Amino acid sequence: MQLLLSSVCMALTSAVIGNAYYQKQQFYPAVVYITKSNASMAVIYVQFFVIVFMFGKLLRKIFLGTLRAAEFEHLLERFWYALTETCLAFTVFRDDFNPRFVALFTVLLFLKSFHWLAEERVDFMERSPVLGWLFHIRVGSLLTMLGILDYVLLIHAYNSTLVRGPTVQLVFGFEYAILLTVIASTAIKYVLHAAEMRTDTPWENKAVFLLYTELVIGLIKVVLYILFVVIMAKIYALPMFVFRPMFFTIRNFRKALNDVIMSRRAIRNMNTLYPDATPEELRQSDNICIICREDMINHSKKLPCGHIFHTTCLRSWFQRQQTCPTCRLNILRTPAVNSTAMPRAGDEAAVAAAAAGNAAPAAAGAQPAGGVPAPTPAAGVDVNQAGANGPLAGGQPMPPSFADLFGDATGLPNLGGLSVSPPPVMPMLSPFMMPPQFGYFSSPPTIPLDLTKFTDEELRAMEGHQREHIEQRLRLLQNINLMLDSAGVMMSQYQTLVSRLQLTAVPPPASAAAPSLVEGAASGPVAYDKPSTSASAMAQLEAHQVTPTVGVPPLPAEKVTIEDLGADEDDVPSTVTEAASLPNSDADFEENSSELGELRKRRLKFLEERNRFANEGRPAE
Amino acid sequence: MAGSALRRLMAEYKQLTLDPPEGIVAGPISEDNFFEWEALIAGPEGTCFEGGVFPARLVFPPDYPLSPPKMKFTCDMFHPNIFADGRVCISILHAPGDDPMGYELSAERWSPVQSVEKILLSVVSMLAEPNDESGANVDAAIMWRERREEFNAIARRLVRKTLGLPP
Numbered sequence: 176m177q178l179l180l181s182s183v184c185m186a187l188t189s190a191v192i193g194n195a196y197y198q199k200q201q202f203y204p205a206v207v208y209i210t211k212s213n214a215s216m217a218v219i220y221v222q223f224f225v226i227v228f229m230f231g232k233l234l235r236k237i238f239l240g241t242l243r244a245a246e247f248e249h250l251l252e253r254f255w256y257a258l259t260e261t262c263l264a265f266t267v268f269r270d271d272f273n274p275r276f277v278a279l280f281t282v283l284l285f286l287k288s289f290h291w292l293a294e295e296r297v298d299f300m301e302r303s304p305v306l307g308w309l310f311h312i313r314v315g316s317l318l319t320m321l322g323i324l325d326y327v328l329l330i331h332a333y334n335s336t337l338v339r340g341p342t343v344q345l346v347f348g349f350e351y352a353i354l355l356t357v358i359a360s361t362a363i364k365y366v367l368h369a370a371e372m373r374t375d376t377p378w379e380n381k382a383v384f385l386l387y388t389e390l391v392i393g394l395i396k397v398v399l400y401i402l403f404v405v406i407m408a409k410i411y412a413l414p415m416f417v418f419r420p421m422f423f424t425i426r427n428f429r430k431a432l433n434d435v436i437m438s439r440r441a442i443r444n445m446n447t448l449y450p451d452a453t454p455e456e457l458r459q460s461d462n463i464c465i466i467c468r469e470d471m472i473n474h475s476k477k478l479p480c481g482h483i484f485h486t487t488c489l490r491s492w493f494q495r496q497q498t499c500p501t502c503r504l505n506i507l508r509t510p511a512v513n514s515t516a517m518p519r520a521g522d523e524a525a526v527a528a529a530a531a532g533n534a535a536p537a538a539a540g541a542q543p544a545g546g547v548p549a550p551t552p553a554a555g556v557d558v559n560q561a562g563a564n565g566p567l568a569g570g571q572p573m574p575p576s577f578a579d580l581f582g583d584a585t586g587l588p589n590l591g592g593l594s595v596s597p598p599p600v601m602p603m604l605s606p607f608m609m610p611p612q613f614g615y616f617s618s619p620p621t622i623p624l625d626l627t628k629f630t631d632e633e634l635r636a637m638e639g640h641q642r643e644h645i646e647q648r649l650r651l652l653q654n655i656n657l658m659l660d661s662a663g664v665m666m667s668q669y670q671t672l673v674s675r676l677q678l679t680a681v682p683p684p685a686s687a688a689a690p691s692l693v694e695g696a697a698s699g700p701v702a703y704d705k706p707s708t709s710a711s712a713m714a715q716l717e718a719h720q721v722t723p724t725v726g727v728p729p730l731p732a733e734k735v736t737i738e739d740l741g742a743d744e745d746d747v748p749s750t751v752t753e754a755a756s757l758p759n760s761d762a763d764f765e766e767n768s769s770e771l772g773e774l775r776k777r778r779l780k781f782l783e784e785r786n787r788f789a790n791e792g793r794p795a796e
Numbered sequence: 797m798a799g800s801a802l803r804r805l806m807a808e809y810k811q812l813t814l815d816p817p818e819g820i821v822a823g824p825i826s827e828d829n830f831f832e833w834e835a836l837i838a839g840p841e842g843t844c845f846e847g848g849v850f851p852a853r854l855v856f857p858p859d860y861p862l863s864p865p866k867m868k869f870t871c872d873m874f875h876p877n878i879f880a881d882g883r884v885c886i887s888i889l890h891a892p893g894d895d896p897m898g899y900e901l902s903a904e905r906w907s908p909v910q911s912v913e914k915i916l917l918s919v920v921s922m923l924a925e926p927n928d929e930s931g932a933n934v935d936a937a938i939m940w941r942e943r944r945e946e947f948n949a950i951a952r953r954l955v956r957k958t959l960g961l962p963p
Contacts, residue, residue, distance in 0.1 A: 243829070301799035302831055302858060371799075466799050466908040468807040488800075492908055495862055495891075500907045757831060 181225050190216045190220040208580060227281060238317040239292055246295045257284055263416035270342045278574050281352055289780050293317050297361050300368040318362050325355045341410045349403045360392040374626050382491055393428035400424055430603050441493030450474045452483045462490055466500060503622040801860045805830040808912050820916045835916055839955060840924040844948040848955030864889045864906035871958050874950045876926040876937035885932035888918045919953045
């Protein structure tokens with residue numbers, strides 16, 4: 176088709192030239208004849224465009240090779256827009272409309288299309304699996320050539336404007352300035368992509384560089400456009416033909432600005448709020464970042480909801496949305512409550528309220544019947560204290576997400592919000608170390624076991640119908656709730672410990688394994704107990720009968736379970752104080768880290784069994 | 797090192813090839829371009845689409861998996877949640893910001909933890925259970941709701957068509 180058209184055109188041109196020469200017989204009269212005849216000139220113009228087109232094809236072959244379908248499509252689309260804009264521009268400069276003017280616009284359009292193609296090519300780099308040296312040579316030379324051309328034409332336009340005052344060269348100067356910025360950003364992108372390709376590891380800061388490049392280039396473009404519109408409006412008329420590109424430029428700039436702000440915020444959150452995932456946590460999870468599906472070796476972060484991702488993946492996602500990709504917890508509105516960022520002992524009330532904020536919806540989700548005494552009031556408090564703690568549960572869809580978490584992470588229905596980080600973490604940690612997630616174990620609020628032991632003052636504080644009285648009451652309930660949750664977590668730790676020990680001790684069934692086993696079991700309490708508080712928590716547990724399911728069984732039953740599981744030796748002292756060879760058991764834990772998946776499965780099975788047992792009731796123990 | 801989108805798509809392709817879910821085949825149309833995939837979806841058993849094999853095309857954005865891909869059936873489809881031109885309208889394919897139908901929960905929208913496999917499984921379940929409230933194809937939605945027999949007949953005809961059988 177193209178071939179046919181160009182050959183027809185060729186034939187027409189030769190006919191016109193032949194005709195003129197035949198009529199005039201001499202060169203100069205022939206030229207005059209052709210320029211005087213409109214029909215001949217039309218043919219010559221068409222021929223001129225065909226030649227430009229063919230030249231373009233040639234250059235494309237040299238610098239770009241074959242175009243991909245998408246590239247071609249985009250080129251066509253942009254070309255038509257540019258063409259209409261050029262026609263609009265003609266209307267402004269209708270006074271000096273002449274062939275030279277058209278030729279200049281043709282050159283501009285011609286160069287523009289190559290800029291677009293170069294841009295597309297460089298964008299394609301990121302998607303392409305393999306790129307040969309030919310690609311780099313082509314892109315490199317194309318970018319250099321376009322850059323030089325833009326610069327030369329820009330200087331030319333500038334000089335001509337200086338000499339002859341504002342003419343149509345103003346438009347060209349401006350257009351080439353814009354094209355120069357395009358080339359600059361394309362070149363920067365090219366360098367960044369090429370640099371990334373040279374390394375074998377993903378380059379984390381590339382996205383940041385790209386973002387800032389976009390921002391700066393966008394800013395320059397916006398300034399250029401505005402300047403141009405102002406100047407044009409002063410000298411000629413409002414330049415309608417730049418409105419569309421200007422609109423898109425401003426939109427892109429706004430987006431880039433927004434992205435930068437969002438990503439800064441995300442980075443700040445990332446650096447301050449969320450802890451790095453520890454190697455233990457990584458080993459415990461399946462160690463794949465679910466965003467990029469690659470191994471997490473280092474640089475990963477743990478969100479408040481316990482999900483772990485690559486820092487870079489999270490950062491780019493947070494530019495879009497500030498939610499956890501897995502459970503959609505809104506991370507901006509959630510103070511980092513249940514994980515390491517928990518304040519130490521300081522502000523008890525805030526801690527309690529914050530924890531309750533997490534625990535209450537979770538508890539409500541898991542136990543609609545209301546096993547925990549205070550879920551509803553706690554949730555209410557949440558709203559009340561929103562001023563103090565930020566909108567905790569206000570607008571965030573927590574229950575489903577937490578319910579999900581429970582479903583797959585713990586297998587225990589009523590552990591409350593505190594166990595959001597899956598319990599299997601625990602065996603991996605040295606029992607001596609206070610695991611960070613449970614940092615606030617050091618000081619759960621203390622509650623008098625007997626309500627009669629409240630001082631008069633405290634009692635008065637809780638009487639009455641004033642707001643502060645109600646708050647006081649609610650705070651008490653929250654404290655209770657918090658302690659229940661902590662007790663739940665502790666129980667889950669015991670359980671994991673026990674199941675783990677059971678597993679390691681399976682082959683040599685009775686005597687040999689038993690001591691270390693119980694020592695290990697004992698280590699749990701020693702490590703995690705701050706005696707008074709946990710004791711009171713236990714007491715609260717029993718007092719409130721919060722254990723309809725066996726997720727949080729009372730302590731004695733648990734002890735018996737330990738013995739049941741390990742061996743038949745009832746005489747092994749299972750007192751809390753005996754923690755003889757702990758380092759050994761600790762080492763055991765570390766050794767067996769590879770069996771985690773298996774362990775977890777067994778653990779879940781074990782828990783199921785326990786549940787069944789509990790439902791049948793085992794009061795004997 | 798290629799871009800992260802490409803690596804992720806390669807990983808998904810590998811995973812789908814090694815462990816394909818039942819009734820779904822998917823992969824890049826050409827190994828040169830991992831951003832356009834073709835998928836074949838078997839009509840779920842026990843539904844009016846049973847027995848059909850429906851080809852579809854998935855186009856991934858450069859910033860996948862941060863943005864969802866677009867999916868379009870390349871055969872004739874008549875379904876409440878598929879536009880007349882074959883575009884699939886399900887919430888998992890919509891970025892959380894935009895809500896073309898104005899009813900979707902953000903919880904069921906696209907997020908980077910979704911995958912091609914999950915999309916295709918959602919499409920299979922969409923074939924089995926149309927959501928007549930979203931109504932990408934209103935005719936189909938109304939027919940599905942009110943004249944189920946007629947709808948089934950059309951679906952069966954489409955099934956035969958995808959298999960190259962006479963209607």
